[in-house]
Amino acid sequence: MSALSTSALFAAVSILFLAFIFLRRARHRYPPGPQGWPLIGNLFNAPTSFEWLVYLEWSRKYNSDIVHFEVLGTHYVVLNSAKAAADLFERRSHIYSDKPGAPMIEMTGLDKNIGLMKYSDHWRANRRLFHQYFRSTVVSTYHPLTARAVRELIYALSKEPSQFEKHIRKMAGANILRIIYGMEVESEDDSYMVVIDDVLHAISTVASSRAYLVDSFPILRHVPAWFPGAKFKREIAKWRVSVEEMYMRPFRELKVAFESGHAKPCVLTNMLFDISQDKEGRDPAMLEQVAINTAGTAYSAAADTITLALINFILAMLMHPEVQERAQEEIVSILGPDKLPEMEDQDSLPFITAVMKESLRWRPPLPLAVPHRAVVDDEYNGYHIPAGSVVIGNGWAIMHDNSRYPDPESFNPARFLDHEGKLRKDVPDPMQAFGYGRRICPGRYFVFDTLWMTEANILAVFSIQKPQDELGNAVEPGGEYTSGTFSFPTPFEARFQRRDGAGSLS
Template identity: 40%
Template sequence: MALLMLTTLDIVAGLATLTLVAIIYARQLSSRKYPPLPGPPGLPIIGNLLDIPTPQNNAWKRYLEWGKKYNTDAVQFSALGMNIVVLNTVECCMELFEKRSSIYSDRPQLVMINELCSFSYGTAFLPYNDVWRDQRKAFHLEFHPTAVQKYRPPQIAAVNQFLCQMLDKPEGFLEHNRFFAGVIIMKVAYGIDVKDEDDPYIGIGEEGAAVISRTIQPGAFLVDVIPLLKYIPEWVPGATFKRLGREWSIAALNMLNTPFEAFKKFASSGDTIDCVANSLVESFGKELDDPEYREFIIKATLASMYAGGADTTVSALGTFFLAMTLFPEVQKKAQEEIDRVVGTGRLPNFSDQSSLPYVEAVIREVSRWDPVLPTGVPHQSTEDDYFMGCFIPKGTLVIPNSCGMLHNEQDYPDPFKFNPDRFLKEGKLNPSIRDPTTITFGFGRRICPGRYLAKESLWLAVSNVLATFEINKSIGEDGKPITPNGEYTRGLLCHPKPFPCTIEVRSSDHETLIKAALDS
């Protein structure tokens, strides 16, 4: 047994080494005519493996530092033969992801999440192929700006439920954030009504989203760098990732299949369900001849809604509560605007959106101040290319430094200050100040297809919480306010760590309003 184990590892290690050497040599030949983009020098074979910062160490800041050090807006480095380019400016992203989208719209095929964890169906993870195009078409049919308006009633119902949970258990606000996001997605996607936080469908979505956050970061698992490792048997020492992949694939397949099977059961009973699943089955599905492929595309599109939407909404709401705790003057100003425009006899609704510019500015600052994705999901080039007089080889990972762009002092002066007024001029939204969501939702053909629904849900939740609750610092045993440290759990996706605050309904009239809204 020991001899067999050694032989297997020797073969895999030898093949991996030969593959890396061949890749590096081929790229050196291709790039002799043009230099690479500026960046830190690397070591033979491993490149900059020891220099690459982790998300926990605010990688986006290091990328900005490299850009300044090497006087470049696009930084290039490598790790074990993998070529990586980080774009630090919007202009670079527009040039590559928009103008050259035909060769910069692919995704790196990460073995851990796509193959071992069975998440290859996810729209965000698919290569740039026909399956991806069919899913994007399905998304567009249901989530363009006009189409999403038909899903406003379930969003309003979810917000009313959210407010009542806040009223009953304000200290659980972070859990309520997550439940709120799940309720909207399950109702909009499948027509499933979620009543409580122990609902099994919420659990399925939560488990799937958790696996994604653990595996999506390139290089998080060695098998993503050396794909040949996927052939190592699970019992080999050091192959724990194989066991994890097998276990986590259960969550991925549950996310794909279980809610859709529930929808089909509802539909077969003759009940009319106004949801994305029903719409796609009745319209888009008829455009595809193969019934098995048709069902797969629909299921994958629906599951991708949860994979792409739940964590991002939860993170943004968490940042909102943190900001309101730390900056009470911002909260007060937003509440004054709501009271003036909406009054205190009803809750804000979508018809108020254009009349509440300061509330919109608060949401934009939440998106900018500590974004959900500090560095966007990596793209991958499908052809050799030349940019700024430098060579970018085929297969390069190209990463937008979202947080770096959102903390650009030229676009956002004093960028680490939470200041919604930066987006306003003479009491109105200033169109000359870039909306952060043009960065946070990605670029080009890989821009988030559910962004309009996500923006509407966030606006409705934030405006209603501001209208009905006061968020303040908790008081410690010494009688002094406790200032949250503002720490985040950082990975590809970021969430505020639990922090103390007090959340109280603004008045008895507001409490009555919340309860009446739930019963309506």
Template identity: 40%
Template sequence: MLMCSKHITAHSRLVMLDLISFVVLLALCLPCVHYFSKARTRRRLPLPPGPKPWPIFGNIFDLPKDKPWVTYREWSSDLIYLDLPQQPTVILNTSQAILDLMEGRSKLYADKPPMVMDELLNWDWNFAFMPYGSEWRATRRTFHQHFNQQAAQKYHPIQTREIRVFLKRVIAMSNENKILDSGVVSQTFAATILDIVYGMRIHDFSDEFVSLSRKAVECLVISRLPGVFWVEYFPWLRHLPSWLPFSSARRFAAQYRHLVDTAHHKAFDALQDTATNKAAAPSVATTLIHDLRNQPQDTEHYKQSERAARDATGVAYAAAVDTQYGVMLHFFLAMVAYPDVQKRAQEDLDFFVGPGRLPTFEDSASLPFIQAILLEVLRWHPIVPLGLPHRAFEDDEYRGYSIPAGTIVMANTWAMLHDPKDYPDPEAFNPDRFMRDGALNPEVRSPVAAFGYGRRICPGRHLATESLALMIASILHVFNVEPTEDDVSTGTTTGLFSYPEKIPCRLVPRSQAAVDLINAESS
């Protein structure tokens, strides 16, 4: 009986162990079963609606050639699926869809798709295009350290100086009609960012580093036009000899790649030499280089830090100019198309700033209507109307539709910022939509979407908006923006960046006192 009892006890223990093992195994397996069941369900879910694809070519021939952001909105669907070879793409077409996915599920959509043209042009070091990962985090962390909202304040003296130099350049323009030279606008932002990033003082738009930045961004804008280079959809085309048809991507890359490399490295390399003997002017790059000097150089950490420093400063140098330049061009267009807005802003400037000085950053709180003008410019014509492409990390579902892992997801920022539910009469330029009782209305959705979304939102937006607001205030304080044509067109170009088709305006001093003030304060 004793032996039998022992066997029963042992058997009971084995049964108990088996039961416990089964429960543990079940607990471990259930999440997997749930995941694969959900994955199968997602595969059974339909893809978002979109045009019927062609065999092999998918929807390549359906890509809109002119202002695709407008066409996509006219297709009237929250989500649009484009079956593109190697690049299945979903367009998010409404505020709700964009915010639900890009903000509400930002981790899932923080990745970026690798682009063949970025690699061929050597633009893949730009952290705006990097896949989500350790290299991206290191570069963005370096950039954010020097361009976050608090850090950006130390660059106010440089920004103020260059904006006042711009005012003086306008006064000195040789043409009698004072027709705006858009190159002077671009030069202002180039001079500002080159001083901040590399400690360089720029006095001429033909300066080598201004030209390098302009050409490097020019090739980027062209290369990212959907449908321009089929190598994005058929990557094997990159291996064709450049003299064969369908190898235009290789020929284009061969033309520009050296310029991109030079823009990326030349200024940083030059500073590495001068920073050693402390001859370089203070700048973001010299600070980073001095920090690198204190690290052991034969380590992987040093290599990563050096690469992050080089890439972060290169992005600031190459990307900041064209975006701010575009915003200012749209501002000038708005002023000639809506003169009442200009008059209202000048009344505020006359009252809060007065005739005896130029605006400063300290005036910002007293000039909410100037801030509202900037917000409306960003909303009215966002510079990157379709945003930059993101990529889904894993399978997702939204509103009964499947978004498979690896799908490129693009937010129609223009459609979001022209949603009449959020912005009544969205085609009109109306800064008052952001105002209430003489102050900015916090209940109106900010057009921060113009700077991107979620974890990939532009980290340089604070520096940009501060520069833009002060430049707008300074221009309106001393100049009238007048049209040069009777019929002002508000049309825009098509591309990665969207600019006005033309800028039919001139800057005319409001008075001789304004001229004297410019000469006195910009000397």
């Protein structure tokens, strides 16, 4: 074949391919979004960090609360408004309750996590059990243990205030481990806590959309670990060991104690008792696996969320001392100078509740939560959403929507209060911090209560102050954040000064 014929054939094939792409797009009107290339789509202009900010900018650029892009044949649809999120995730939950799934999630064993599971009967069984132990009417039974954990945190901050992040992380983890497994954690360096931190890092990395090439090309899961570019296989091997230990070690230990009649009262003990009394003839191994998944997910779902939300709260108090002062004035005026807040005081301290809500809204721990997946073709507002699309709720955009929260970049707890200082019912709670629809975090009530109790007690005992340099000048926190499934503030310092009149508190 001559060079001319080859060139003509290549041109004809290229024209036919481009025509195919054009006709496909003409047939389906996708939501607006950045222009992509044939075949690879938006591989080179889709964001890989701080995605929530880019998606919000696209929403403004294209004047649409729903935007679209495509990478290597996978469609991504981002919902940047509360209305779009409610319309799809809630009113069409039968279409949008699935999760994308990914080889990395499966190969690391993280598909045990209820939040990452595919939508199925197995997921529903796990969800029902989780809800049974963390619904709003049950979490009050955990308040005494949470109060104990908070008192331990206050003591640790008094002794070693410079390590506040370490103390907060230990408090969040130790409290949940007591509630779920009846376990006691003596220090932040406990070997099990180290394992858990490794797993939480894995979740934050693996759950990010398009984090690994193998998720787009599953065939890569078969390459050997020594193959160039196969670092992910080595990470899988390390994380899988940690995931297995996190889920199975406390279960095995507690099951031995349960069978010998020496198990401590806790959520998993109650689960094992219910399994032993099952009258429906269900497979005990299946019921145990559901219990393992539920218990492990309860820990991993709450630990990082609580830790990060509290660190964000500390940062907010540093940056806005006037808010801290008002919150402390409320505590003293209602409870007096020497009483620590209890959960029973929550209704009497609406500004503390407003501070908690504003901290979640201002800097949500999971700006995008975990993506959903469309199980069938759908149409929304004249736009086509193909089956298999990854559908992302941009919680950051929703919680920074000026129409819902005027001046959204400012930290202003008063937005949740009326002129009498009572909580407003017309200002929406920042629930997007916990996901959407049927996949919303069932542990959110527990998280709310833990955050309120911790923040109220810290404010009652300490004045959170900026550190000083060698000249005595206040060192301002940078306020920058990292990217990832969980978005952490870059390291900053804070001083915890015991307040006047709080000397008798312990």
